[in-house]
Amino acid sequence: MKIGIAGYGNLGRGVEAAVTNAKDMELVGIFTRRDPASVKPATDTPVYGFAALNGMEDEIDVLVLCGGSATDLPVQTPEFAARFNVVDSFDTHANIPQHFANVDAAAKAAGTVGIISCGWDPGLFSLARLYFSAVMPEGVDYTFWGRGVSQGHSDAIRRIPGVADARQYTVPVPEALARVRAGENPELTTRDKHTRECYVVAEEGADLAAIEQAIVTMPNYFSDYDTTVTFISQEELDAEHKGLPHGGSVIRSGRTGLASEFADTLEFSLDLDSNPFFTGSVLAAIARAAFRMSEEGKAGAFTILDIAPAQLSPLSKDELLAHIV
């Protein structure tokens, strides 16, 4: 199947790697809003402007959209779904129903498949929430994120006057994790569940106390958390904090039995060296499913909850029965 990538930031690089390494996929082009000459891919894939997509409908089976959820995907996914099978990792949870409706209308009108919100949260964590609640209806879900870099929070720190660079880690509170895993079903506030560690490079002469105060009191981002701020040099940040590791867990603690007499705990967790390269690898598997669903004549918007798991795998039905089931 022939894959295109629209948007070439960290996530686009992740999709490029995953598609290049998949035996059943061919990467036909990287498409960018920037000047194509300014984009240097990691492979020898040709780079085009977005306008080049006009007329390439027959050359691309699935277009993987790697823009941001704030402003790119709400526009791009419906637009491109009107011409291509598309896959995205739209991750603004509150807006997923609206995004789904927009993509569904465009894809149904065009006869294409649009699969949205397929990274790891939403995406694999959505699957965990679905399966866990379906097979153990009585229970409580907990989602923990980290230890990992939050790019949104890092950006928020960088916008503070006097900050030259910053990296923010979201860290689950070990005691909270332990209580949930032990089946205690604790009531946990935002502050109980995660702490936030900030590594900040200040501009020369900046007021460090003012920067720290601006961070720890920032509403939505930091004020509801126990936040630590550590000032470091640009060299140290570049040497120690340039990666984008992440991870997390979905844990459901619940009960089975006629009178709820048995306690059970289910957990899905991941630990990633690179958030965007792993998310890119997920999107490549989703693109395989999008292609197959389109070949079956399906059309409209879908999430990972609508995809039969076997559709994601390059293995044949017989191989799945013999080795995976």
Added chain:
Amino acid sequence: MKIGIAGYGNLGRGVEAAVTNAKDMELVGIFTRRDPASVKPATDTPVYGFAALNGMEDEIDVLVLCGGSATDLPVQTPEFAARFNVVDSFDTHANIPQHFANVDAAAKAAGTVGIISCGWDPGLFSLARLYFSAVMPEGVDYTFWGRGVSQGHSDAIRRIPGVADARQYTVPVPEALARVRAGENPELTTRDKHTRECYVVAEEGADLAAIEQAIVTMPNYFSDYDTTVTFISQEELDAEHKGLPHGGSVIRSGRTGLASEFADTLEFSLDLDSNPFFTGSVLAAIARAAFRMSEEGKAGAFTILDIAPAQLSPLSKDELLAHIV
């Protein structure tokens, strides 16, 4: 939807509890090979002999088969699939392809849906193996079972002369688990991965040394493991070892990135007070999917890998988009 249960052992009791507690399901009958008068269900569900199923095709939407994998299900699942939508937890991994083919032929001829091998392994662990390998193709899977009671191994001990009762626990080796979780990708033998703990009640005057020797040297069951044998009284076994807890983990340790430069670990684990009651709860969710797939006009054999996740949930599409994705 109207559910029947065929076979009323531990698993049948688990399905009875789960279906009784599900708001969208009605348990219409328990069917047994034994004398129905000898079966006392935990609810006021009527009990019938298997013969009563003749003519009840319109009164049962899905029949959940709770017999054993050794001799019951290979015969029962194809037979009942010729008349009912059926669900089973057939767990003899090596024979799944043949079982699938038998059920597929019967279900396709009858226009029914037969979903096989849906407990937690095979079942939820099959899902983990599928999703993990699809989203991270480069990697190695490890499956650990326990700490939990193996009923097959407990039965094997009870067949040794001089043994009055026994309970066997399968226990993952903590060091092996830790190495896998740390991403070391170790090569592990059977002995490296699990130990076996046996609690044995000897008959009066029995030769304890001979019993222990018979256990630890038993081929297939114990000879490949580090096995400990502890003799206890019937009272202690009844007090401390009558439950059927179990659990386990599927862990995939792998790499992403164009040159495999990033290491990632994915894990699904469960910890269960009661293996049969949890498995029964899984089967109830699968029965919901079987009913819906049948209503859609599907026919033939399926595994959990063929079921779109949303089919398992009682939640509506809008609820899933708003709260689960």
